[in-house]
Amino acid sequence: MLPSFELLEPHSLDEALKMLATSEATPLAGGTNLLPDLRAHGRAGRRFISLAALDQLRGVEHKGNRVIMGGSTTLNDILRDPLMPKAAPSLVSMAKVFAGTMIRNAATIAGNICYGSPSADAIPPLLSVDAEVTLTSAAGERTLPLDSFLLGYKKTAHQPDELLKTVAWTIPAADSANLFYKLGRRRGDAITVVGVAVTVVIESGSCSKARIALGSVAPTVFRAKEAENILIGGPLTAATIDQAALTAAQASRPIDDIRASAEYRRHAVHMLVRRLLTQAWQTSGAKQHD
Amino acid sequence: MTDKKTGMAREKLVNIHVNGTACEITVPAWRTLLEVLRELGHVEVKCGCEKGDCGACAVLLDGEVVDSCLTLAWNADRRSVMTVQGLGGPGKAHPLQTAFIEHGGAQCGYCTPGMILAAKALLDDIPNPSLDDIKRGLSGNLCRCTGYTRIFSAIRAAAQALRQEGGTS
Structure with a gap:
C-alpha cells in the first residue's frame, strides 16, 4: 500500500x-x-497536486515549422500525432521503445524531463532538436534551452512553485537526419543502458550542424559538444565519424550498475554514435539526390 | 472525513463504472484503482509488481489500457473501467479469450487478464497488427511461462476472427 x-x-x-x-x-x-x-x-x-484535470497542458500544436508540446502530453500521444514523424523522427523512435504500453498511456513528457533521471528516454531526442522548455508559476513564465535546464543527477532548474508548461522546438531542416537508438537488456519494459540521439544537417555536401545527445552514461543526459564540433564544416568521412564517436565516448562518465559496466557503456557509445552518424550521413545525403 | 488542520478532504466518495455497473466507494487519496477493484470483488485484476513493470493489473480506463497499480482511485471517479470479466466469460467468450484457450496462450494464467486487455486495446487501434505491432502492444506485459510465442499467435487469430466478424471487438 x-x-x-x-x-x-x-x-x-x-x-x-x-x-x-x-x-x-x-x-x-x-x-x-x-x-x-x-x-x-x-x-x-x-x-x-494532481494535474489530471488540466486539459490545457496536454496536446501538440504545430505552427509553421514550430512544434509546441504541452507538458502533460503522454508518450502515447506522441505516437498518435500524425505530424510527429516529420517534426521529430528521433522522438517517435524513442516513444516506440519507451517502457511499455500502459506506461506510455500515463507517463508525461514533463514528468520524464523534470524527474531529471540520467536514463530519461525523452531527453536525448529533445536535446537533438534543440528543444526549449517553458516553465510557468504564479509569478510568471520563463523559457530556457532544455540543455541548460538539466543540472545534474536528478537535478534540474525546475523550481518547486513551477510547472513545465510546454516543450517547443523547430522542425529539423529538409536536408537533415534525426535518429535515436536505445540499447537495453530487452526491447520493451527496459531501463536504458545507453540512449543516443543524433541530428546531422547537410548543406551543399557539407555538415553544417550536428547534435549528439547521450543518455544513461553520465549523471545527467548531455550533449557531446566537442564531438559535435568535429563534424562541422565538411563531408562526414568514416574517419571523421569515428573520431567524433570516440570523442563522445570519452566525454561520457558512465557507472557500473546492475544493467551494464561502465566500460561496456563507453564502448557502446563509441559504436552507437558511429552507427547513427553513418546512417544519418547516408540518409541525409540520399535526400540531396532526390 | 476532513483533515482538521488543512480543511482538506482526506477521503472522497468516488463513482466508478466497472464493467457497466456503477460502484460507489469512499476512499482516501492514496488508494489505487487496483486495490479498490479487488476490494469490490474484482479479483480477476491481478496484483503483480506494483510498480508498472509487469502489466498483470492492466484494465481499460475509458477504453485506454492502464496499470491499475499506478492509477489512483480518485482519478477513476466518474469514469468507466473494464476488467477481463467485462470483456466476456464462459458462454460468451470474447474472440481474444477463445483464441488464448485454443492457442495455449495461458499457462499459469496470472498475466492473462492484463495480456488480454492490452491486446484488446491494441486491436481497437490496429485491427490487422503486424508481429511488431503486437510486440509493441504487449511491451508492458510480462509472462514468465509461455515465451510469448503462443500469446502472439492467439492475438493474430483473434484479430482475424474479429475482422471476419465485422471489425467491432
Missing part, C-alpha cells in the same frame, strides 16, 4: 499555480515514477 498523502485537485492552471505558490506540494502527473518511488521508500503525509 502507498503511504498516506494529501491530494489537491485543481481544475484550472491558475488554481494549480496558486496552490504550488502557497503550499508545499509536488505536482503529480502520470505518477509512473512518483508512485513507485513513494511505495518503495516514501514517507507518509506528503502533499501532491
